[in-house]
Every structure is written in structure tokens, then in C-alpha cells.
Amino acid sequence: MDAAIESRSMEDMDENPVPLVLASGLCRFYGRKGAELKALDHVDLTVNRGNFVLLKGRSGSGKTTLLSLLAGLDRPDAGSLRVGDYDLSPGKNPDLDTFRRHGVGVIFQSFNLLPTLRAVENVMLPSLLAGCKQGAAQKRAGDLLKSLGMGPRMHHLPAELSGGEMQRVAIARALVNEPDLLLADEPTGNLDESNAMAVITLLSDLVKKGATLVMATHSDMADPFASHIIHLMDGRVSDARPDPLASAASFVKGAAPYTDTLTTSIQGMKP
Numbered sequence: 001m002d003a004a005i006e007s008r009s010m011e012d013m014d015e016n017p018v019p020l021v022l023a024s025g026l027c028r029f030y031g032r033k034g035a036e037l038k039a040l041d042h043v044d045l046t047v048n049r050g051n052f053v054l055l056k057g058r059s060g061s062g063k064t065t066l067l068s069l070l071a072g073l074d075r076p077d078a079g080s081l082r083v084g085d086y087d088l089s090p091g092k093n094p095d096l097d098t099f100r101r102h103g104v105g106v107i108f109q110s111f112n113l114l115p116t117l118r119a120v121e122n123v124m125l126p127s128l129l130a131g132c133k134q135g136a137a138q139k140r141a142g143d144l145l146k147s148l149g150m151g152p153r154m155h156h157l158p159a160e161l162s163g164g165e166m167q168r169v170a171i172a173r174a175l176v177n178e179p180d181l182l183l184a185d186e187p188t189g190n191l192d193e194s195n196a197m198a199v200i201t202l203l204s205d206l207v208k209k210g211a212t213l214v215m216a217t218h219s220d221m222a223d224p225f226a227s228h229i230i231h232l233m234d235g236r237v238s239d240a241r242p243d244p245l246a247s248a249a250s251f252v253k254g255a256a257p258y259t260d261t262l263t264t265s266i267q268g269m270k271p
């Protein structure tokens with residue numbers, strides 16, 4: 001194995017860290033055998049509950065590929081991968097529909113909201129697909145959007161929202177089924193600096209309330225909030241370190257569910 005990472009935040013110094021992601025020798029190759037492009041080349045990764053892990057590295061280094069494997073949107077060619085109770089390793093046959101609906105929430109750079117659905121309907125969708133009744137899904141989505149400062153805009157179409165507002169809707173959608181793991185791929189890539197910082201603060205607050213987050217980014221803006229920073233180069237881990245400012249990613253023991261109180265972080269967000 002080329003690189004091993006054992007991610008440990010301050011709370012992980014606890015005697016009993018709880019691993020959520022366990023990857024070993026993870027590989028994803030594209031193209032013909034013998035001339036394949038090694039998008040991920042024997043990556044080892046442990047993410048414990050409550051970690052805020054940043055994936056960094058230049059374009060093409062494998063960040064999105066790794067997130068796609070963690071999200072169950074793509075499958076590894078070799079190695080082993082567990083996320084919570086789900087074994088996503090090659091040759092295994094996990095219930096990917098259930099995993100994607102309940103195990104993981106994904107936030108994308110381009111928001112990926114359905115343009116013909118209103119904000120609240122976009123957020124309801126994962127709950128409805130998971131079998132939640134219409135009324136309960138609507139209440140849950142509405143409550144989440146209100147907690148993200150989107151109450152007054154919840155009946156707007158995506159085209160009627162600013163970038164920062166669309167990303168808040170997308171974050172609510174990622175949270176609605178209370179996933180174990182949050183993944184974010186360049187979530188601030190389409191935002192101005194003020195909205196980008198507000199989104200990072202919001203995501204950091206979610207971690208403080210108990211979420212586990214793996215986020216790919218080119219920006220250094222989130223560095224002070226992360227518990228761990230992992231650098232990828234040509235599909236391999238080139239450097240991984242706990243960040244000295246890891247306290248921002250503290251897992252607050254006994255805190256309320258992280259979706260309950262989110263309002264403080266959104267004040268800096270401007271339409």
C-alpha cells in the first residue's frame with residue numbers, strides 16, 4: 001500500500017473513536033488494461049464520526065473520483081471500502097439505493113437542483129423517494145429550510161434564487177434524510193467570497209453538531225475549520241495531516257441533532 005492515513009481529530013484522541021469510512025488500497029482505473037489511467041491508486045483512508053476532512057490537490061488528482069466512491073455513485077476496481085454498515089468493496093452487493101438515500105448526502109458545486117421544482121419540493125424529494133408521506137416530507141423540508149434562513153424563499157424556483165441561496169437549498173436536500181456522511185464537491189466553487197465563507201461556516205457548524213463531512217476543494221478558505229487535510233496527487237495521497245486548528249471541527253458530545261440549530265452560520269449570507 002502506498003499511503004496510509006489514520007484521520008484523528010481532537011475528539012478522536014478519545015479512547016473510542018468511531019470509524020465511519022474505512023478504505024484500504026482503494027483503486028479506480030479508467031481505460032484499457034495495461035494503458036489505464038489511475039484516477040485513484042491504492043488510497044487508504046479512515047474518517048471517524050465527527051471529522052471534517054478536506055480533500056485537496058490539483059485538477060485531475062482524484063478528488064471527485066474518491067467522493068464518487070464514498071457516495072456509492074461509482075464503484076472501486078480494487079481495495080476495500082466501508083461506509084457505516086455498507087460494504088462498497090468490489091464484488092459486494094450493497095443496497096445502493098438505500099445507501100444513497102439514507103447513508104450519504106451529497107452537495108455539488110453546481111447545486112444540481114431540479115429547475116422545475118420549488119426549493120421546498122427539491123428538499124422534499126429524497127424523503128418522498130425514501131417512502132416518507134407527503135405531509136411529513138413537506139414539514140421536514142420546510143423546517144430545514146427555515147433553519148437555514150430560507151423560510152421566505154422556500155416556494156421559489158431555483159432560477160429565482162441566488163447562488164448562495166441555491167447552495168443552502170442543496171445543503172438542506174443533502175441533510176433531509178439525516179445521512180451519516182456528508183460529501184461536498186467544491187461546494188463554494190460557484191459562489192462569491194462572502195457566500196462561500198457563509199457556506200463553509202454553515203458546514204462547519206453542522207460538524208460541530210455531530211455531522212461527518214468530507215469536502216473536496218481548491219480553496220484554502222475551509223482550512224481553519226477542518227480537522228484533517230488530505231492532499232491527493234495523481235490518484236495517491238501525497239500528504240495528510242491533522243490541522244492545528246482542529247478545534248473548529250469539534251464533535252459536540254450530547255449536542256442536539258445537527259439539523260436542529262443552524263441559524264447562526266447563515267447570517268453572513270447575502271442573496
Ligand SMILES: Nc1ncnc2c1ncn2[C@@H]1O[C@H](COP(=O)(O)OP(=O)(O)OP(=O)(O)O)[C@@H](O)[C@H]1O
Pocket residue numbers: 030031037038039057058059060061062063064065066
Ligand atoms: N469517467 C471517466 N473516464 C475517464 N477518465 C476519467 C473519468 N472520470 C475522471 N477521469 C480522470 O480521472 C482523473 C481524476 O479525475 P477527478 O475528476 O477525480 O479529479 P479532481 O481532482 O476531482 O479534478 P478537479 O479538481 O478538476 O475536479 C483525471 O485524470 C480525469 O481525467
